[in-house]
Amino acid sequence: MKVRVFVYLKKGVLDPQGKAVEHALHSLGFNNASDVRISRVVDLHIKTTEAEEAKKQGEKMARALLANEVIEDFYVEVSA
Amino acid sequence: MKVRVFVYLKKGVLDPQGKAVEHALHSLGFNNASDVRISRVVDLHIKTTEAEEAKKQGEKMARALLANEVIEDFYVEVSA
Amino acid sequence: MKIGIVVFPGTNRERDMAQAFQVASGQAPEMLWHQQDNVDGFDLIVLPGGFSFGDYLRSGAMAAHSPIMRAVRQFAEKGGYVLGVCNGFQLLTEAQMLPGALLRNAGMRFLAQDCHLKVEGRDSVFTAGWKSGAVFRAPLAHGDGNYTASRDVLDRLEGEGRVAFRYCDAAGRVKDDDEHINMNGSARSIAGVLSENRRVCGLMPHPENLTEEILGGTDGLPLFSGILEALG
């Protein structure tokens, strides 16, 4: 199964990258852009045919390594 | 409108991060994980009510700043 | 006194660290490979700077799961002393042995210049070499040094005297929103913190690179002489 783990900064945690990108967008003339946040997506294959199982595995990996739960939240999507 | 820009490495381009994460997942015992690729997601607000317009703007921003088209591709999703 | 310096794939300041202890004590620490799962018999474990596992994903994230880290955690739980510098600090937060996290520098660029630090931590071997309130110079070399933690955690750290070092200017002034002083944008200008029992310390700058006149000064030496004196 294909598993996609979205990892994003918790609400309230400052996003220095997002801030810098927003600033850069403005200086390029995109003045109507705001609330820029940058997240990470980890795509991977899990050797199983069970969507449930794949999702559970993905969540485990996120908790173990892919996300730092002190500052980040995550969610997992599964597709065939 | 909410705009989400996915930025990912072109096929065939080395993804050192993905490689290292895959390795780390294996040493954590997730041996059934493979083909790990890491991408970036940029979420932002665009001040417009037109989905078409928002998407066009998002693509412009991706081309101008958010993606490095020499090695990366991107796609844009819009929601209200 | 037995000191171990942990080497992860990608660690690159282990020799600098060993040299600093050597200058301070005349004795060379031992290098410990990350696959080792035992740190018995050591008095101090040091996690040095570098780019463990390339700092891919997040700085220090993958190293936090290396076999040796289980041993280091147990060592700390039993009251062992642990010092993490730069990547070592990032790693200690990833391993949740210290609170908070280190985000990308506010200016989005790698910072490799000298900063000044104010010594604030109380009752700790890691600050014992200085008088409280002392100011010293130290080199920075990092891309992710922007310390963050929840307000509660920050309040607690401050209340318990667990902010070991704070960024300041040469005269000791702290200004959180001055990018020339608090260069990486850290919350409350925090450059280094202590664990609850004050035996685990993490800091971003590199005192180990200022321990000899010929290398530009000895501002960093009190970290090492202080530890050595306190731990005998």
Place this chain on the structure above:
Amino acid sequence: MTAASVDLDLARSFGLKDDEYEKVLTIMGRTPSLTELGIFSVMWSEHCSYKSSRLHLKTLPTKAPWVIHGPGENAGVIDIGDGLAAVFKMESHNHPSFIEPYQGAATGVGGILRDVFTMGARPIANLNALRFGDPSHKDTKRVVDGVVRGIGGYGNCMGVPTVGGEVNFHHSYNCNPLVNAMTVGLARQDRIFLSAAAGVGNPVVYVGSKTGRDGIHGATMSSAEFDSESSSKRPTVQVGDPFTEKLLLEACLELMATDAVISIQDMGAAGLTSSAVEMASKGGVGIDLDLDHVPQRETHMQAYEMMLSESQERMLMVLRPDRTEEARKIFEKWELDFAIVGKLTDSGRITVRHKGVVEADIPLGPLADEAPIYDRPTVAYERQPPLPVPADPCGIKMALCRLVASGNGASRAWIWNQYDSGVGGQTVKRPGGADAAIVRVEGTNRGLAMTTDCTPRYGQADPYIGGAQAVVEVWRNITATGAKPLAMTDNLNFASPENPRIMAQFVEAVKGIGDAGRALDFPVVSGNVSLYNETRGDDGSVTAIQPAPVIGGVGVLEDVHKAVGLAFPDAGEILLIGETEGTLGQSLWLKEILNREEGAPPAINFEAERRNGDFVRGLIQEGSVTACHDLSDGGLLLAVAEMAMAGGVGCTLVAPPTDVAAHAYWFGEDQARYVLVTTQPDSVIKTAQARGIPVHRLGRIGGDALKIGADVSVSISHLRELHASFFPRFMGDMRDDAPVVHLDEIS
């Protein structure tokens, strides 16, 4: 990939000329396979064969008693005493750095690091020489940003300090920046590893990263000029992985401490092809490769692709057969791929098999011996006549302020503050601290001094002087720290050698480098040539870069404690060593104040260089000098201002002699000069005069302003602000509320 049929058209598209393809047909006695054509085309590319430059490079001085290995190995090796050797080289990554500045520069650094640690040396310092387009050009900011991040990204992660370099802006580099990277490494003299393969039957081993379809035809791309279609060449961009390189470094050094390695060669440009061919040809043996065993990152790779891939962070080695398991364990410990991919033979051929099919079978002798070599035509280069001193439009003070605030005169701190210059714990003089960086040799009292230099304006006007001046400036930079210059590496960046005027530039520059090297006992031990640095516009017009024969130099200090920097100490007398004529031709003053690039550059006098330099070094060694700076771009006053800004202390200078125009005196760029600070001026002057060395009292340190007599006074803090403002403002890092320093505000 569909199997293309091999013919002249395909050969042309691979960069081979018609007569070169004819030669291939003769050597093979048949139509070559696709893989064979690929091998010929990369081995005979300018990059690998040096076909336009070889005849001229042969004239360079390469020998001295302290030279252990000169050009021809992966890097040059010199004796620095105590049984130790310095191993160093410089290499360009110009074309890739325009297409993708971050990865282009990063992989450039990765490549030069491998050249050095392939020889058994631990890299102890990186330097870089950069040329960017005019700051006002649309691409310049993007290129500066990416290149600086890329150099830092790779070097910082490797834990190799970046300790020096140089940066210039000029419109001729608008679409063709130059990124030259230099690495200096340290090895034991009895543990130097070479690339010549030996021992028929011995295993050929591949280590490092897996092979992907990266950068196929990079070697031919770097030899092809840029045109508006260059974007179609984009897929050749390679991505660097400094983490893997760090592992490769540690694994190689660990393996080299055993006696398992017979020979080793990094896979750089032209990857597996050039490493296999070079190892075998140098060793006079044949080589069989079985590509089935090559670690592959992608599926369905063809032989052609594997042979030409430029995937980074890979090495090829010949090992003792009984030690391969020991070697495998080391690479497994470092979590790197390790594969036996072939063996040495006595066939004198390179044979490549893939899935049981022989994909290439080429005689190595002719592949090397019959590589094209060109004696390309030149024209007499029209030199510019000396420039009569132009009128001074703005006065000394304004000119000084404008120079320190200009792109070419501004502080480079914004750049080096992104490079970790202290990692390793041996850096004695960091960027900005001295004319050359100083790195202590770990575990000893010795120091190495290192620097890079070139003044392309001079070379454009007079290529011979351009070459010679780069050498003497490097030699002076090393001397000004008190070190003894030992040897140099070069990186010759020019436009198309097929243009006789450009070829003349090249030939003259090489002559200049050679003459300077011979005169100063400063041999060339390694180097690199980068040609076709030009841009073709949509209208067919060609813009050539200003020629940049960049020189990197290394010197040694027996006692590193004797090194001096350039910052003014709190007190002392300032002396000027050397003759001042006031040459403004091709000077920075002329360029920045009058926007002119005219006239003959300053003349070079090797004898004066040597005499003045040896004298200054002697003074530093005996301890009578507390700061020293050589004079170059911007002349006397810019040098003094740099010393004052670095020390944060002012000085009062005596008025210039009346027989030279004041601006020519202060900003002329006459060579062989140094400014030094001493506490014993009388005895220094006496010795100088006794030896016929020109010496002048320049003034005295003190106060918080730079003053010339009673006429000129500018505060050091103001100069520092101007000096520091260019890069942050240009690169947009300055906060919106930061005070912008306007030149008009100078009163």
